[in-house]
Amino acid sequence: MASIQEIQNSIIEDFSFLPEWDERYAYLIELGQKMEPMPEAYRSEANIVRGCQSTVWLHRECQGDKVYFKADSDSLIVKGLAALLMQVFSGQPAEQVFQADLTFFEETGLNKHLSSQRTNGLMAMIEIIQSFAAKCKNGEVYAITEPLQKSTTT
């Protein structure tokens, strides 16, 4: 599996082929639409990450030294953003996720361009992902949702 940095680089490259913001949003929307549907059981209250305007469900699991995530949102654009986060983080070693320096938002200009992070709940998602990785690393969690299922993430 490619490293967090490698994946970020390839995202940055993908975006560089899309100079217009129209195209970039179209790409995000496509990513959102293509994301594997989230199992209904994961849409629990405990998995909700509330942005000011949209809701994200974020399922997280810890297996061995790795963390796995699944996400969904009622907004397609936020779902696209979540898809990028899944690409970057899901299946990576907890240690790496915890320490990761998230560069691709800045490098793609997404951070400046998207409405303030408070609005879309993105920062909250990232915070939860990284603090979950920290807990996983320290053996404090296995999977956070009930019932515990065999992971379906790749």
Added chain:
Amino acid sequence: MASIQEIQNSIIEDFSFLPEWDERYAYLIELGQKMEPMPEAYRSEANIVRGCQSTVWLHRECQGDKVYFKADSDSLIVKGLAALLMQVFSGQPAEQVFQADLTFFEETGLNKHLSSQRTNGLMAMIEIIQSFAAKCKNGEVYAITEPLQKSTTT
């Protein structure tokens, strides 16, 4: 006795001979210094008109259809202003005082030049003078200070 408007006009004329503000203040200070001392009995709590920075004592009497005032202040400049008010109002018919349109402050530029009227208590003095005149006219007061003395104002 000259009318309120005549007296105001002569004040406006006096000031017009003093183009520099230095001179105008010197004139006010002189007026203040020359004002007849106020009888100690008039420096009562009831006669205090509090400005933000200086204190004015304002004694008021109603005799027949006329009103009489005496004033003092701890500030020489305010005392000078009070002296102008005494010239204009003291000894005039209550009816006239009540209805008077105070033009000389504007015409001399004193209103713009002096620090805000809230600071020097001037507006408060004028208010008290005019509302006293109204009461006098309606026969609601004779003299406001105790003990009631024969008027010493001219």
Added chain:
Amino acid sequence: MAINVEKIREDFPILSRSVNGKPLTYLDNAATTQKPQTVIDAIVDYYTNYNSNIHRGTHHLSNLATEAHEAARNTIKDYINARHDREIIFTRGTTEAINLVASSFGQAFVKPGDEVIVTELEHHSNFVPWQMMCERQGANFRVVPFDENGDLKLDVLEKSLNERTRILAFNHVSNSLGTVNPAKEIIKMAHDAGAAVLVDAAQSVQHIEHDVQDLDADFYAFSGHKIYGPTGIGVLYGKEKWLDAMPPYQGGGEMIDQVSVEKTTYNKLPFKFEAGTPNIVGPIGLAAAIDYINNFNFDELIAHEDDVLQYGFEKLSEIDGLKIYSKAKRHTSIIAFNVEGIHHFDLGTLLDTQGVAVRTGHHCTQPIMTALGVEGTVRASLAFYNTKSDIDSLVAAIKKALKMLGK
């Protein structure tokens, strides 16, 4: 119409900028309005030529600043036709004005078991302060609902008013739907029941009638930044008899007459409610905005706004699947909508890439969203500098966005 909107637009420098490579179409006026150059100039003039602390100064700059600040109070008084300058209290905005009344009126007049009424149509700023006050005073908090068109249920209001009702607070215009409430009628109803009334005029003072004496409002609150003025300044009008009877809100400089360890006495109105150095330049900028408005015939400005609003309703309702929530008997300046199957945030974001600024979300009116059964809406809101061509840009942008979202 006698007004020349193209010329008006030239007075607002920001309107000629572009966003994301597209000309700006600014339709977020209910959130905040843009400022004419005269407002910016008044602020620059203040800081460049006569910045000073006010009211207690003994020097020339202080006189100039005091005079300008107090002249501004007078301009504002005239605009809303208050009786006296001293009935005009400066606050940070509508929110602070309402908090002031909730706190000071509450302390003076609201006892345990008393009642306070608001409506379901309120902005959080005219809801939460009363909720907090009721909790502090042990009073009951009542909320009057609106019907499926966005009109207040006046019959419910009438029944809710009773001899325990101390105060009714409602907005003249809903920021979320654009509903114009029949304010005069409502105020009369409340007064007949013996209750005082606060009118939240944040969305009305710039768009419709705003005569506090004609309305007979006891309190009336609005924000400078929503009426083409600066940020950080708001106005609370209160009838003198109420303001006199209420305790001060904040303590500090300006609101003081005498201070000693034993006893502190308070200054006269309006200063009793203006603790600390005020936003000195705020009223000066706000008065410049009102002077700007006064250059025009208000009715003509508003006729133009209404014209663009009607055009907006027409054009938007032609879009497939677009649902408009603003359906009240009378409304102004605001169109709230959603498109079936589309998240408001996605639509708003894609409008932005096309230079069209609208607001999306709950607009600080969650009780309204709950009643409508939605999470949020898209809201386009007008000012007199908007044109039919802004509506055309909005409609074109929506169509493009819907295509991108697979509709």
Added chain:
Amino acid sequence: MAINVEKIREDFPILSRSVNGKPLTYLDNAATTQKPQTVIDAIVDYYTNYNSNIHRGTHHLSNLATEAHEAARNTIKDYINARHDREIIFTRGTTEAINLVASSFGQAFVKPGDEVIVTELEHHSNFVPWQMMCERQGANFRVVPFDENGDLKLDVLEKSLNERTRILAFNHVSNSLGTVNPAKEIIKMAHDAGAAVLVDAAQSVQHIEHDVQDLDADFYAFSGHKIYGPTGIGVLYGKEKWLDAMPPYQGGGEMIDQVSVEKTTYNKLPFKFEAGTPNIVGPIGLAAAIDYINNFNFDELIAHEDDVLQYGFEKLSEIDGLKIYSKAKRHTSIIAFNVEGIHHFDLGTLLDTQGVAVRTGHHCTQPIMTALGVEGTVRASLAFYNTKSDIDSLVAAIKKALKMLGK
């Protein structure tokens, strides 16, 4: 000294104006400071290019405004060395910051019979809110006196602190005398007794050390307009643990998480304490002011100020009958005085005719005036743009005024 004051003065446009036909000598900086062109430019830039409501927008202007507003919070956080941005709350000014703490801290932590301590050296804004709070909460209000030199009586303070003391509020620098209180020592004393501490930094943050962590202040308040920034913006720093434990102050937009008729929950720090649309441009202008200061070496700026202050003490004390009240062990930026037999208002007015702006009166510190046994004083107060030649102008103007007053 490395700083070039003449060049600095060119950055402040108002300093080159004249007053009453004389060049302006501005010595009223404790009341409010003048603004460098960069602050004015930042305000104009905001209104001309990216004015918008913040935090909840879905459009580009709103992002730009939100970013600038929050970047400003960060600049201010760095200037006072707070731990987190969320410990920086925007208020209208020092007065509102103190009222916020008095109200919310009071509600949470002050019970009947508890004690609150202030000092006799306080501005009304750091006196009256505590007095009002003690009345509401049924707590005891204690005032620590100062000695004949204007220094706090630390032994009395030490004795006043006890296990019932909930909070001590004092100013780092007295606006009336210029006394610098030994803040670290005082804070340690209070903490040893288990009391929280609010530092009124309105007159210190621009003149002396201002590291909230080094001071270990629990709360720290100052006004933008006194540190070369705009009017209508102030800062409350609070340690996160306190702010978290305190109830909100005002209710409304921004400070809300969820609102319903049944239950309202509050937003996170700092927004929990920032109800309503804030003074959006205020922090942006204030950050521009701090950026301006940061162009220089702070110690060098202050060394210059102190140099002019010493020169002022020297020259003023040479005037016959002039009595200086500022005699504390350590002082900064302020000289308070009177001339025997002369009313402060007369002296101030006559200085003004000569273009010299000072403040006269009680300076919102009536308890200090009572202690000194005077009605008021004349106060000359410095900023780093003042020069020895300003002092010379002051002295010459005093001499002329005394002549006019017959001395």
